[in-house]
Amino acid sequence: METDNKTGRRMNIWLIIKNELEHKKLGFITGVLSLVIATAGLVGALIVLRGDEIATRQLFIDKERELRAEMAQLEDDYRIIMRNMGYNVLILDGEQSIPALERDGYATAYLDYEDVWKIAESGITTLNHLLPVLQEKIFWKERNTEILLSGVRGQVPVYAKPGHLTEDHEYRSPIMDRVPEGKADLGEEVAVSLNIRPGESIVIGGEAFEVNRVYSRRGTRDDLTVWIPLDKAQSILGRPGKINGILALECVCATEEIGQVKREIKEILPHAQVFEFSSLIAARADVRDRAARLHQEILYAEMAHQLQLREEKERLATVLIILLIAGASVWIFVLILNNVRERKHEIGILRAIGFRRLQVLKIFLGKSVLMGLVAGISGCLLGMLVGVLWSGPGLSYGGAESLITLPLIITGLLLAPLLALAAGLLPSVLAANQDPADILSEQ
Amino acid sequence: MRNIKYAFVELIVKNVRKAYRSGKVKEVKAVDSVTIGVGKGELVSVTGQSGCGKTTLLLMAGGLLTPDEGEVFLGNLDMYKLSPEERDRERAVRIGFVFQQFYLVPYMNVLENVLIPTIGSNSYSASADKRARELILRFNLEGRIDHKPGQLSTGERQRVALARALVNNPGVLFADEPTGNLDDDNAEVVLRYISDFAAEGGAVLLVTHDKRISHRAHRSYQMKEGRLLN
Known part of the structure; x- marks a missing residue:
């Protein structure tokens, strides 16, 4: 059964990870920062896009209502004009x-x-x-x-x-x-x-x-x-x-x-x-149909314009998110790989005294995942804050609760740990597969 | 050479060979047909110049380097018939290592460094903790228990490394140039502790280029170009 030593710490893999993180704070902080930026970028962009979607939808509703009122007025005018043509x-x-x-x-x-x-x-x-x-x-x-x-x-x-x-x-x-x-x-x-x-x-x-x-x-x-x-x-x-x-x-x-x-x-x-008087009836029908068609055409043109704007924003956000995620992945990969190089002798002695490959893998992957978890929470919160602040019209239409959904939070929270896990996997496997004999015979 | 007082052989290295090849360079025989046994309570030293194959022999004997030929028995276990995972497990509970470079983990304090092998063997417990503290006390490190390796002298570092090697109560201790970085006084202290381990029934295989160490060994071998001379 595990018990605490004098320093109040438990002897397990997490103690190694925690102590190493405290020892190499800068690497941890920069790794977390890169993941925070990627996560915040994703969450923020998704919120802004959602806010934009809400604003666009509301704009359509408002525009349709406005057009409907205009068309009602127009149809009324037509009706009066047609009525003035006399009984039919x-x-x-x-x-x-x-x-x-x-x-x-x-x-x-x-x-x-x-x-x-x-x-x-x-x-x-x-x-x-x-x-x-x-x-x-x-x-x-x-x-x-x-x-x-x-x-x-x-x-x-x-x-x-x-x-x-x-x-x-x-x-x-x-x-x-x-x-x-x-x-x-x-x-x-x-x-x-x-x-x-x-x-x-x-x-x-x-x-x-x-x-x-x-x-x-x-x-x-x-x-x-x-x-x-x-x-x-x-x-x-x-x-x-x-x-x-x-x-x-x-x-x-x-x-x-x-x-x-x-x-x-x-x-x-x-x-x-x-x-x-069929000609009068047909004229009335034609006028009404034309008015309705004009109404639809104006609305569709506006919708097409808004959708085009939205697609452009989505494309921009996609490129930005891909760049952020790629950048963070490369940085985590480099960090962990460098960490593996620096800790080569430590890996050697741990393997010599009986640490199994899986345990060494856990040390490095654990570090990656820990970075990811810290970054996931921080990035998610930061992304929500930035996203909500940048979603002016969407926020005013639906409130923050309409922008921040459970799937969004789950996506934000999972992105950084999964990214860190994926980026840290190869260097961690390299660490676990290092031959202790090669390392220890270097002395 | 002192009299041998042991009942059972703990380690047998039987006719092992290891050669290194690198590209078009001619094959180098690091260890050539070496047979050696270490009994319980016995300290066996292998001395020789740098590059004579001592470390290769020790790594093969310690289950870290698969020989091209030959066998290594730890008690009744043929080490290289085991799977790598089984060999890791046996190494964790039955073998201790001490190296010239100490290889302490720089971000863990003395107590944690001593206890690290218990993580590898999943054997951390109150009794392991007690054992670690006893070793720290015995090696005069009690005032340094919360210190990091960077805050210790070289002699203290090697004593921490020795305590780490012994915390799991191994049957065999492998020491590779354990005094190589120490002054005479500290070297003497470390050798005394290693001798004490053997005196308490442990088996020690010690490789070094320092011929002065052989006076503490029950048996001492000379090694040259991968072969034992005596």
Whole structure:
């Protein structure tokens, strides 16, 4: 059983290693330093790269969020622009002949006013801005001219799309403003030809209206139209509770499949038919797709740039780490080899008095590993400190705990001992294989 | 030559030969057909000029250098029939060495130097420690127990080396020019301790160029050009 001698030390291989290290401090310190630099370099570089990765990922997230917001704004702008192009869906009674509609300019088959509410309350999401219309060409006998009389009310809210609505279930951004009670809006051709200005009173079918506004020229039938509240139009035209069309805006998100809206309306109003202005729908889809593509291209370009920067940093770090590790390995090799040369006679006497090769090997490898262990701990701590200090953005995003992981610590702690073991192996084997007879016969 | 008083032969070197060759240089016979025996309690000296093959003979006898021919028996063991590891183990527990250059470990103190062989033989214990301290006391080194070799005189260093050789209670002591670096007084002290070891039953093979030593040996041989002359 081993006991301590007077000096309090145990007689074993580690005592030889420890005493020799104390005797040759400089060699030990320089060996440890080289390994500390290599370990700190590796750990620090890995932390900086990890911090960079976190910062890059966060940058992507921020950039994507920023772009998404910009694109949402852009898409909204497009939506408004496209919406201003007018309705792109017209719901008619199933009996309505389309050629007759084209010929007359208005429908001659009628829907119930309640039909528009059935659509609005059905939960449909493919349509927006439902506008019930009762429109007929009449002879305006008070002014002795033909006009299109259009009875409208405010746009009926589609309740399944609350984001478009105010708390009072009015559209935040209506395509067409409601015609106030007792008022009339005029197309430009009507107003100019009859010299009517806003604020003037007009009479249509015996009903008096004040001109609310005159729309600027559109180059369509709208220029020949007079808009009045729906109930008044129903009264004047003698069609109470009736409408002859529902204008609507097909939702951008639903245009992936043109025609889907027809199937949905058919389920709600089996007696109705849907007329889509396909060119407008396609234009809306195209605009949305282009916006989305632009969004992706900007994001991918930014990601590619960041990845390229990261790859360059990784390459630089790899070269640096390889140099540090190679330098430390060579230095440890030289140190141990020199140590073996210096201790040649010591090896000789130890072998002569019965030390086995393995025991001599342990003396030198033990020294290498001890250097590695001290350097592993010191280098790991130093590397973590330097790495964290150099990882500004990464540190601010994830904190130190996101940069310093268990695998990183294990890698850092193992690198130096393994490196020292590998670099010290050959000189240690040379020491163990020295022939004591050769050494001792030199005297 | 003094009378031999021993019961058993501890070491037999039988007809050993060793020659060195180096490149195109002619073969040099370092040891040529040497036979020698050392009994328990016997001190045998081999004297001769430098280069006559004394150290080669001692290294072969000590199990450190394989002879080209011949056998070496330590007790009943044929040393060179053992594996290198077995030979190391036998050397650690049954053989002590003393050299002219001392070969102390410079970074260990006197006590640690004396105890070093117990690491090689895995025999460090309280009794080994006690034995080391007894040897240090016996060799008048008690005041130097914590000193490093660099702080010792040459005589003290050789006494430490001798204590180290004896700490495992070996049966045989090999001494190669043990007084070569010592003045007459210190040489006398060291030789007395070596003689005491033999007197206590140990076997000693001592090689030296100093003919004055032979007066302490039970038997003394002259060696010349690798051969024993008498």
